[in-house]
Amino acid sequence: MRLALHIDDYSGFGAPGELGPVLARVAETAESAGFARLSVPDHMWHAExxxxxxxxxxxxxxxxxxxTRSIELQTLVTAATYRPPGLLAKIVSTLDVLSGGRAWLGIGPGRNAGEAAGLGLPFGPAGERxxxxxxxxxxxxxxxxVNCDPFVGEHYRxxxxxxxxxxxxxxxxxxxIGGDEEEALRLAAVYADASNVRTxxxxxxRIDRLRGHCAEAGxxxxxxxxxxxxxxxxxGRGDADRLLKELWRLNESGFDTVYLAVPGAGTLTPLETVGAKIIPEIATW
Incomplete structure (x- = not known):
């Protein structure tokens, strides 16, 4: 099993002028601690x-x-309607080139209608998304x-x-591809290298349903x-045993990689603790 670091809350990273230096230290510490991947949400507003x-x-x-030098990078996950597909492909490929091949495309249908409406971004009904x-x-x-041909679809040309x-x-x-919906699992089985579902x-x-869709897709x-x-x-006391029990449950459920949201990551100590006590233990699972 692998651990990824999911940064979903920047409120502990200090004032705007401090955010960059703190984020850099968090990323460097996560990489040194052995986190395989670093992900960030693709939101324009904090949900709460x-x-x-x-x-x-x-x-x-x-x-x-x-x-950083080795940690993989991605969103968890991009709302498909927030950026035109051609632009999104260029963004991810640029990140991949500049990072030396560490970029993932994490993507889903998008679920935050209020955020989209507030910023004037396209959204649409679920089926269309x-x-x-x-x-x-x-x-x-x-x-x-290497295919540069035109693309003609129902929504994009x-x-x-x-x-x-x-x-x-x-x-x-x-x-x-992220999502528990049947269509998200089907799309992951057909097109994706990974599927993200609730834990x-x-x-x-959910994992059994994904495997069923894989079988149908050949x-x-x-x-x-x-x-x-x-x-x-x-x-708050760094309960490593509790975390290991949760990770073992997910390992038994069939998860390959867990994105860990770590409260207080900006202080670095929780990341160092996970690197010392958790990552070496689960690497053998």
């Missing part, structure tokens, strides 16, 4: 407090790329290939999918990494 800091995700990942998600993934995959520089990742940046007590059922279920987000259960 619109006044809380929420930097734009891909600018943030570009900054982190410059301060899933259709746009599928076309977006198709466009990204085509843009990252591109005159050319030329993309240069080509991504460093081979054969392309990896794709994670509750019925998580095993893919080896083991080819799709299973991931989920877990809030660090420590009570």
């Amino acid at each position: 407090d619109a006044a809380a800091p929420m930097p734009e995700s891909y600018t943030t990942l570009g900054f982190v790329a410059a301060r 899933f259709d746009r998600l599928e076309e977006t993934v198709q466009i990204c995959r085509q843009t990252w290939s 591109l005159g050319s999918t030329v993309g240069s520089p080509r991504p460093v990742s081979r054969p392309r940046p990896r794709i994670l 509750g007590q019925d998580a095993r059922h 893919r080896d279920p083991d080819a799709v990494e299973t991931t989920g987000v877990l809030s660090h259960p420590a009570d």
